Amino acid sequence: MTRLSRRTILRGAVKGAAVGVSLPFLDIFLGSNGQALAATGERLPLRFGTWIWGCGFIPERWIPATEGSNFVLPPDLEPLAAYRNQMAIFSGYDVKLDGVANKPHQTGNFGLRTGIPVPGETAAAPTIDVLIGEQIGKGSRFRSIELSASGIERSYSFRGAGSPNPSETSPLMLYQRIFGEGFQDPSKSGFAADPRTMVRQSVLSAVTEDRQKLVKALGASDRHRLDEYFTSVRQLEQQLELQLQPPARIENFQMPAAPPKTVIDAEIDNVMANHKLMAGLLANALACNQTQVFNMLFSDTASNLRRSASSDTHHTLTHEEPVNPKLGYQENVAFFAAKSMVAFRDFIDALAAIKEGDGTLLDNTLLFAHSDCSIAKSHAVEGIPMMVVGKAQGRIRTGFHKAGLADPASRVGLSIQQAMGVQVEKWGVKSMETNRTITELVA
Numbered sequence: 001m002t003r004l005s006r007r008t009i010l011r012g013a014v015k016g017a018a019v020g021v022s023l024p025f026l027d028i029f030l031g032s033n034g035q036a037l038a039a040t041g042e043r044l045p046l047r048f049g050t051w052i053w054g055c056g057f058i059p060e061r062w063i064p065a066t067e068g069s070n071f072v073l074p075p076d077l078e079p080l081a082a083y084r085n086q087m088a089i090f091s092g093y094d095v096k097l098d099g100v101a102n103k104p105h106q107t108g109n110f111g112l113r114t115g116i117p118v119p120g121e122t123a124a125a126p127t128i129d130v131l132i133g134e135q136i137g138k139g140s141r142f143r144s145i146e147l148s149a150s151g152i153e154r155s156y157s158f159r160g161a162g163s164p165n166p167s168e169t170s171p172l173m174l175y176q177r178i179f180g181e182g183f184q185d186p187s188k189s190g191f192a193a194d195p196r197t198m199v200r201q202s203v204l205s206a207v208t209e210d211r212q213k214l215v216k217a218l219g220a221s222d223r224h225r226l227d228e229y230f231t232s233v234r235q236l237e238q239q240l241e242l243q244l245q246p247p248a249r250i251e252n253f254q255m256p257a258a259p260p261k262t263v264i265d266a267e268i269d270n271v272m273a274n275h276k277l278m279a280g281l282l283a284n285a286l287a288c289n290q291t292q293v294f295n296m297l298f299s300d301t302a303s304n305l306r307r308s309a310s311s312d313t314h315h316t317l318t319h320e321e322p323v324n325p326k327l328g329y330q331e332n333v334a335f336f337a338a339k340s341m342v343a344f345r346d347f348i349d350a351l352a353a354i355k356e357g358d359g360t361l362l363d364n365t366l367l368f369a370h371s372d373c374s375i376a377k378s379h380a381v382e383g384i385p386m387m388v389v390g391k392a393q394g395r396i397r398t399g400f401h402k403a404g405l406a407d408p409a410s411r412v413g414l415s416i417q418q419a420m421g422v423q424v425e426k427w428g429v430k431s432m433e434t435n436r437t438i439t440e441l442v443a
Contacts (some may be wrong), residue, residue, distance in 0.1 A: 145291045364391070
């Protein structure tokens with residue numbers, strides 16, 4: 001069978017003017033790994049998620065010495081050895097400031113996620129997960145699910161300036177949100193719609209006409225504000241509509257058990273335990289199509305992680321700990337950087353443990369992991385570490401290390417969006433604007 005690129009465009013001319021029409025996702029676009037069908041015959045959903053850890057890395061312990069497919073995993077990436085061929089590592093890509101003040105732990109983070117560095121604590125445009133969610137995430141119960149493992153109710157998923165998507169910080173609360181009231185078990189027969197859901201849908205439907213009249217009477221600024229509000233209303237309408245339909249049957253789905261009540265704080269052992277519980281619950285939520293988009297914050301960008309019986313946080317140590325003269329880096333800072341990669345392995349394990357079709361949940365996911373800076377002591381936004389894991393149903397290639405050589409970090413974000421089907425030719429602003437796809441990544 002002829003292999004076509006997913007970026008194939010049908011081209012022609014109208015009255016001498018060139019025109020082009022993009023194609024929907026077709027079976028012919030799938031790579032050799034992808035029969036993206038479940039045992040039930042249903043097409044498997046495509047998922048996208050981000051995973052963030054704070055305060056950067058120790059470069060000599062994280063960056064592979066060579067590029068291409070023959071790289072050797074450095075010490076901090078050794079926990080990920082089982083996923084070496086399902087992972088693409090990006091080093092040396094910069095967030096270009098163009099004179100914008102570098103707000104510590106924020107500017108680089110938002111530069112990666114929006115293509116726009118900002119001197120504040122809010123995004124200037126929708127983040128990459130929201131852009132991709134508009135493409136792939138409309139057929140699930142939750143538009144996206146945000147999680148924070150270190151006890152801070154913070155999210156770096158924004159629909160626009162000042163509009164962060166709220167996060168869950170407790171495994172038990174996450175369980176109740178997903179698998180509590182409103183959840184439909186895809187392994188059970190005899191579906192009956194909840195009368196309360198029918199009433200709630202009727203109430204929203206009843207005000208639709210008035211809502212449309214109101215929008216027409218408003219100025220542009222008010223229409224924009226109202227549109228942000230109604231985005232949440234439309235999401236609720238979508239959730240209610242899905243709850244009035246029987247769920248797609250999932251082969252061998254097992255309802256997860258409720259997790260115990262746990263200690264929610266920034267002590268590293270508690271964070272690792274809560275993160276692992278959340279990863280398992282999220283994987284099950286993805287498997288039964290509760291969402292197709294997610295954002296996991298392992299540690300806040302100004303990382304508050306700390307050891308037991310210590311008041312020194314990871315962030316504090318990056319500024320105050322002396323460099324160990326024998327090692328050449330800050331030893332306690334390196335401890336938290338290494339722990340972050342062990343946690344990332346735990347997260348990937350949860351996705352890889354769920355079988356789907358001929359592969360796993362990980363095969364049907366594109367997972368984008370990154371930090372907020374490279375060297376936290378100086379808040380450097382040059383060379384911020386990034387990784388992509390998964391196969392995204394054959395849409396991406398993995399098993400390589402790519403050095404950016406000071407290229408804008410937006411090249412990675414642009415390539416990820418294109419791989420996930422977002423119709424975008426360029427992304428970012430000023431020096432961050434790029435139309436250069438990373439061809440090694442996009443299949």
